[in-house]
Amino acid sequence: xxLYVNGIGTLGPGLIGWKETRAVLAGASPYRETAxxxxxxxxxxxxxxxxxxxxVRWAVHxxxxxxxQAQVNPRKVATVFASSCGETGVLDRLCTALATPQRxxxxxxxxxxxxxxxxxxxxxxxxxxxxxxxxxxNDSSFCAALLEAAAYAHxxxxxxLLVAYDLPPPLPLYIARPLRxxxxxxxxxxxxxxxxxxxxxDLNLSDDLSGDVTNMEDAGLEALRSGxxxxxxxxxxxxxxxxxxxxxxxxxxxxxxxxxxxTPCQS
Amino acid sequence: xxLKKPAKKPLVLSAYTVVTALGKGLEPTYAALRSRRSGxxxxxxxxxxxKTYIGRADGLEDLPVGSGSITKGLEQFxxxxxxxxxxxxxxxxxxxxxxxxxxxxxxxxxxxILGTSTSGxxxxxxxxxxxxxxxxxxxxxxxxxxxYTHNMFSLAHFVRAYLSLxxxxxxxxxxxxxxxxxxxxxxxxxxxxFCDAAIVGGVDSLCLTTLYGFGALxxxxxxxxxxxxxxxxxxxxxEAAGFALLEKAERAAHAGAVALLGYGESCDGYHMSHPHxxxxxxxxxxxxxxxxxxxxxxxxxxxxxxxxxxxxNDSIEDKAVHSVFGSSIPCSSTKGWxxxxxxxxxxxxxxxxxxxxxxxxxxxxxxxTRVDSSLRSSVLLKNQEQPVRRVLSNIFGFGGNNxxxxxxxx
Numbered sequence: 001x002x003l004y005v006n007g008i009g010t011l012g013p014g015l016i017g018w019k020e021t022r023a024v025l026a027g028a029s030p031y032r033e034t035a036x037x038x039x040x041x042x043x044x045x046x047x048x049x050x051x052x053x054x055x056v057r058w059a060v061h062x063x064x065x066x067x068x069q070a071q072v073n074p075r076k077v078a079t080v081f082a083s084s085c086g087e088t089g090v091l092d093r094l095c096t097a098l099a100t101p102q103r104x105x106x107x108x109x110x111x112x113x114x115x116x117x118x119x120x121x122x123x124x125x126x127x128x129x130x131x132x133x134x135x136x137x138n139d140s141s142f143c144a145a146l147l148e149a150a151a152y153a154h155x156x157x158x159x160x161l162l163v164a165y166d167l168p169p170p171l172p173l174y175i176a177r178p179l180r181x182x183x184x185x186x187x188x189x190x191x192x193x194x195x196x197x198x199x200x201x202d203l204n205l206s207d208d209l210s211g212d213v214t215n216m217e218d219a220g221l222e223a224l225r226s227g228x229x230x231x232x233x234x235x236x237x238x239x240x241x242x243x244x245x246x247x248x249x250x251x252x253x254x255x256x257x258x259x260x261x262x263t264p265c266q267s
Numbered sequence: 268x269x270l271k272k273p274a275k276k277p278l279v280l281s282a283y284t285v286v287t288a289l290g291k292g293l294e295p296t297y298a299a300l301r302s303r304r305s306g307x308x309x310x311x312x313x314x315x316x317x318k319t320y321i322g323r324a325d326g327l328e329d330l331p332v333g334s335g336s337i338t339k340g341l342e343q344f345x346x347x348x349x350x351x352x353x354x355x356x357x358x359x360x361x362x363x364x365x366x367x368x369x370x371x372x373x374x375x376x377x378x379x380i381l382g383t384s385t386s387g388x389x390x391x392x393x394x395x396x397x398x399x400x401x402x403x404x405x406x407x408x409x410x411x412x413x414x415y416t417h418n419m420f421s422l423a424h425f426v427r428a429y430l431s432l433x434x435x436x437x438x439x440x441x442x443x444x445x446x447x448x449x450x451x452x453x454x455x456x457x458x459x460x461f462c463d464a465a466i467v468g469g470v471d472s473l474c475l476t477t478l479y480g481f482g483a484l485x486x487x488x489x490x491x492x493x494x495x496x497x498x499x500x501x502x503x504x505x506e507a508a509g510f511a512l513l514e515k516a517e518r519a520a521h522a523g524a525v526a527l528l529g530y531g532e533s534c535d536g537y538h539m540s541h542p543h544x545x546x547x548x549x550x551x552x553x554x555x556x557x558x559x560x561x562x563x564x565x566x567x568x569x570x571x572x573x574x575x576x577x578x579x580n581d582s583i584e585d586k587a588v589h590s591v592f593g594s595s596i597p598c599s600s601t602k603g604w605x606x607x608x609x610x611x612x613x614x615x616x617x618x619x620x621x622x623x624x625x626x627x628x629x630x631x632x633x634x635x636t637r638v639d640s641s642l643r644s645s646v647l648l649k650n651q652e653q654p655v656r657r658v659l660s661n662i663f664g665f666g667g668n669n670x671x672x673x674x675x676x677x
Binding site: 106107 | 388394395396403404405414423435438439448459480485532533537540547664665666667
């Protein structure tokens, strides 16, 4: 199944925005793990910006960058949001309140606890009424989202915005799911190319587990990739940044692989 | 909604089942619908001190996953949500049908695409009461099983492990529309060739988060919910597990088989918990389902409403339904039987639609005595015996996430 990447957004320590990320992943500048960046997510109206959780702003921030780069109207783009853990900060506050004798929880906190909170905020910010799917597949959440986005782009003949995002949960949940650092990446994907397409992707799902899963050469980037489900997108981002034809192999659960033949487009 | 291609070949639901407060499987569900026996009861869930009703599935407290030979080795998945999933898998020969599909297509060719809104959150709610007073740490027994219980993928992980499947999998979590959207995604996965068949559906189980959360939003009725009633005052929460095996018609169709004819997905792009005032997203979802199925509004025999019995949902859904279908098609909500099963509402009501199609009847809205006079759709209060060939089912959720399904017989 063939897909085109028309825009990318990224946010992570030392990987703020596609321009910086591309330079790092193409080897033009060294990777330096900085402090965790703050998302701006300026597309959110002030009230929504104030109400939203940090992780919602991470997701919206990269979505906004990818959409602007792809030069498309977000109201015409369906979305797939993928997060392994979702709103762990909100869940921590809810479970803390529910463990008190009074069990008083705020209504706002409750409706912010849904896994599709980021998708909902993106819809509110853009006014988009296109389909939106929020999904989870543990460490393979990005892979599952890429399949859903590819199928959607072809079968519904629509542009698709894929957003993968995960933040380390706060303590005490962190011990149960110790994610390393925060990372978010967004891709505007289409079934047909445009002038400014960045890369062509040919996706093949395989049950042949004999080949190696693509890792990151740099130890810091590899730690990020293996420690955050959204950062499982790093090998694909690196392949696009490298601007050379290459094959990326992603692990899809324990029993499958997603092979992506990446071919650069003119731009 | 852009749709350039003509209607697709429908996918057949070659096996399906549901467990709700009405009982285990199709027979008790049908019997309760026919006899107009509600599954709702005064809230007796744990020590919840809220004056409300709930639709609780019986017996989950005594059915740990991993206790019998069938689930040996799956102990780590034990939580209320997966217990309910297991109970669902064991009804109406569903497990056997799934195993046959696995043998027919291969372990890698059967996908597991399920919806849930809160997964196994109840274990985390309990664990937060047992935090170490000095360090604040959660119990070690919780930490080691978090991945298999509360983690959002746990449900699909468990079902995949139980059925020994190795195909594509994911959990869709778009609040109440989760398990309706599983049908759409699975349909695309089969069409894209990622798999040949898919286990779809979903599970949501009672927990403190939703009981106290909907209480805080003041969206919960103190009595059993009364959808579309003049005096409706909120929803009643329920729990459910439901599954369907989706296959291509070429392999599984037979006269009278129930099929997914169309789906429509949309967002409101308006508010996190309040529907779009004109029902714009709901209209878009219904029109999308009609377009995909190649049907006209008059081809629909019955509309199973989302019908949660909140003031806003029922009146805005009515506006949307009326603008697409006018006022001639019988509509009803079945939430008065099952309660709102949240992420499992899509599969629960898809299975109810299948029951209507195969048994030839339409359930009238339960608990409702006087239909809100401002509603313009044709809200049915009494059960009606009639042939039913096509049902549209509406599911709308938080985050303004909507999905409509059309099921019919082939």
